[in-house]
Structure formats: structure tokens, C-alpha cells
Amino acid sequence: MSIGADSELSAPAIPPPVPKPLEESALRAFWQQFASSKLALTGLVVFGIIALAAVFAPWIAPQNPYDLAQLSIMDSRLPPGEASMDGYTYWLGTDDQGRDMVSAMLYGLRISLMVGVGSAVLACIFGTCLGLFAGYVGGWVEGLIMRVVDLFLSFPAILVALMILAFLGNGVMNVVLAIIVVEWAYYSRAVRGTALVERQREYIEAAECLVLPPRRILFRHLMPNCLPPLIVIATMQVARAISLEATLSFLGLGVPITEPSLGLLIANGYQYMLSGRYWISFYPGVALLITIVSINLVGDHLRDILNPRNQR
């Protein structure tokens, strides 16, 4: 028995340290560590701006690209910087329907982010629950779950997604489903690994001695302590989900033409690439790239901070 525990026993009158300020300072320390990398900070700021732009797209886009009344076919395929018939300047040009590329990209970003973040979050919930369960229960259940996880991890994402969409057809919900199926295993594997280590700790033993219901032990005690690796994976997986959605949409198997994401915008401009009208594909690609890179920069730095092996 350690000295600390002894002194606590001998002096029960001393109140335990109030957890709240401690948590806050831990958060602050975490933030300071995070902010130490300018690159990661830039990534976070850029992603924040992109997310805001996507959320408020209908209010900041100069034109509603899917309101046919606002489009003029006379303005189609104008190069960047060209002015329209009624004097409005298309800073990034227009596509084959005469849509302003800036507006189309803002709306596309909205769908890309919605699908990417939404499916990553759902995959996280599903994968975490399964991983926690496996790590906590153990035995043959764990063995079975982990074999399935291994199976899913051994096939490349694009292939599994392709398979699902080949059978279900395209559509936003199908893409979300495909991404969840592709991604959940990463969360399960990571959470189960941490859960295996954490469940040996005293606090779980204490919780079990108190005969707390398993659900409570799982979600209130075990899960919060498995969070660090989860945060890293979730960040990276959002970027992957966005990229995967764009790839599937580019192949024509992702979102339907009525809800064009950035990937579909790129696909639409693909045929004009060879004739030198690069802007229809190029700028949505740049937007996609900036989004993914900013998320990855944040995720990369988070991994460095939260990796226990690096905390020497």
C-alpha cells in the first residue's frame, strides 16, 4: 500500500481535490501543447473557416447554383475572372451549366463535409461500442469480434465501399453506410487495445467492487479513458471519409447528381480538362485538398501529443 493511500485513510476529513479546476488546467495544458505547433494551429484555423463557410454556404454564396432561374447558359464555361452578362464577376469561372464555381464549391463543400463528418462520427460510435464491449467482455466474444475487425481491415477501403455501392446503388445514405462499414473497424481495434490495458487498472477494479452495472462501468469509467487514441483516429478518419466520398462520387458511384459534392464537381469538369478548361475540375479539387490537408495537419500533431510513447 502506498503512502498516499495511507495518508488518505488516516485523514479522511481532508476533502478530495475538486476535480473541475484540475480538468480545466489539464485542458489548458493540452491546448498549450497543441498550440506549440504553428502548422497544426494553422490547420485548425483553416478547417474552422472551411467548416463555417460550408455551414453558412446559402448565405455567403453569391448565387444559388441549383436555382435554375439564377443560371444563364450564356455564361457557361467562362474562365476565372470573367464577368457575366449582367456584370457579376466569376472569380473562379463557371461550369458547363453557367454556374458560378465559387457558389457551386461552397454548396459542394457542405455535402462533402456533411457526408464525411457524419459518417465518421457514426462509424466512431459503432466501432467504439463494439471495441469497448470486446475489450471488456473478453473470451470468445472478443475473439469473434476481433476476427471480423481483422477481416475488414485486411480489405482496402475503396474496394469494400465499391462492393457495397455496386449492390445498393448510389445515394447519400448509401455512401454514408459504405463509409461506416469501411471505417468502424479502425475504431474497434484501437479502443479494444486501450480497453485491454485500462481494464487492468485499479479504478475499474474499484468500480467492479462497487457492483456498478456493466453499462455504467463501460461508458462512464472505461470509455473516457480510452478517448485519446480515439480522438486521433477520428480526426484522421474524417479526412479519409471526405476523400473516400469524393473518390466514389468521382467514379459516379457516390452522391447523386442532384446533391453534388466536391468529388462530383470534379467529375463534371473532367471532360473539359483535356480541352484546357481546367478550372471546372481544378478549383473544387483545391478546396478538397485544403480541407483534407488541414484536418490531417491537426490529426498528425494530435497523434504526436497524445501518443504516450512520445511523452518522455
Place this chain on the structure above:
Amino acid sequence: MTTWLLRRILQALLIVGAMSVTVFVAVNVIGDPVEVLISPEATQEERARIIANLGLDQPLWKQYLNFVSDALQGSLGNSFVYNEPALELVLSRLPATLELAVFALLIAILVGIPLGLYAGLKPESKASRTIMAGSILGFSLPTFWVGLVMIMVFAVQLGWLPSSGRGETVEVLGVRWSFLTADGLQHMLLPAVNLALFKLSMVLRLTRAGTRETLSMDYVKFARAKGLTPARVIGVHVLKNIMIPIVTVLGLELGSLIAFAVVTETIFAWPGMGKLIVDSIYVLDRPVIVAYLMMIVLLFVTLNLIVDILYSVLDPRVRLESRS
């Protein structure tokens, strides 16, 4: 070792079996083949006759057994579009994909390992930081968009390299290859680099991480203390030890390269399996989809098996662990 191997092979067979059930159910339950195969104008009797002919009136498990016994004889039905046996069609496209994937893998290794080694040996230098930033870019860039930009720059604006097709091919052992002709190589360069980019970043990062870890090991310090030349320390002591994870990952990545070739092949109109499957999905050519998926599953399971075996040969610890 033998029991371990047998158990591994059994596992692999189990996976193939499970996947065949999945594919079969996906084809026959989610999508109704009757709707695809029978014209809507067919009369009731015609419908019943065709359904009976196809064996679709039998219970599902019996249909599945038929499917498996046909598959084992190498018959997965005829393609609706090409009216050729689906499996042969997929196999005929395999060499194109294979040479592209292998070429891409070579690029990833030959560029990734030296760069990663450098970044690991001098982690604080400016060049290393640039390399690492570049690698983040490398796995952030969506493959298809990089492909488009490459076409835009090298094919459209500079006009240096062709943007589509396989170019001239040479027939060796009854199979047509592009990499043996100058024209074919030219055609292969853009798609191969495109396909390699993601793996290159990964190899680079793996090598760097491995190098940094190995450098702090006692045996490296000892080798240095013995007065070995830096080249020998790096070439023999460091490189040899970081190769195990890299070899494993690369083995598995060959499979994922073949899968990712779907995207690259579509962009560069490379007539491989990937382009075939995308085209087949568009027109719902189910026999080809099934044939492709079964091929890929088999390929993956085999690759995994080979990598596992290689791993245990390279790293004796694995063998000992499985024995105990």
C-alpha cells in the same frame, strides 16, 4: 510450424467461404437477378421457365451450393455485355493491372525508402521537414484529383506524356505487356506515379519512424562504438532491422494497390481490371462484378497468407510465439 501453417490456411479458406456467401447473398437477395435477366414483356410461363432454368426456384442454400460448384469449375456465368465468360474477361484484364501495380510499388520503394532514411537520420534538418510535410501532402491528396492535375500538366499543357491507354504492347507467354516497349513505358509512367504517390508517403513515414526507433537501440550504439563506418551501420544494422515491418506492409499494399487501381485506371483509361469493374457497375453486369470480387478476395487472402509466412520466416519471434 506445420500446424501453424495448416491453421492459417484453414483460416484463409474460411474467409474465402464467408466472402463467397456475402457476395452471393448480395447479388441474389439485395438485387433480384430475375428483374435484370428477364424482359418485362415476358409472359407468366416464360418467366417461370427462365426462373426454373436459372435454378432460381430452388431454396437459397441449394442455389448457393450450385454457385459454389460452378465457381470451383471456373464458371461464374457469362458477362451480359461482352457475352464472354466473366472470369476469363476479368483474368484477361489482370496483366494490365498487375504491371501497373508492380511498377507503382517499385516507385514507392525506390523513392520512399531513401527519403525516409534521410528524414530519419537527420530529423531536424530543413530537407527532412520538407520531406515530411510533403508526405502529409502525399497521403492527403485524393488520388483521382492528382491524376487529373497530372494529365492537365504533363499531357495537356506540356504534352510530354500520353494521358490514356496502354500504348504499344508486346506479347510474352501469351500475355500482352506494356512495360517491355518504350511507348508502353511512357504510357505507364503517369498512372504508375499517380498510383504510387500514396504508398510512397506511407513507405517514407514507416522508414523514418523505423530509423528513428532503431537509432536509439543498443546494438546500433555498439556498432558505432566499434568504429564501423556510418554507411555500414546504416546499411547493415539499421536498414536490416527496419525492413521487417516495411516488407510486411508492402506485401499487403500490393493488394491494396490493385484495388486502388480502380481510380487510376478510370482516369487514365488504362484497360485493366479496375476500369472493367467500374464500367460493369455502371451497366450492372453482375457476373463480371461477382467474378471480379471473388478474384480480388482470393488475391487478398493469398497475399495475406504469403505475408504471414514471410513474416514468420523473417522474424523468428513470431514463430516462437505461435508455438508457445
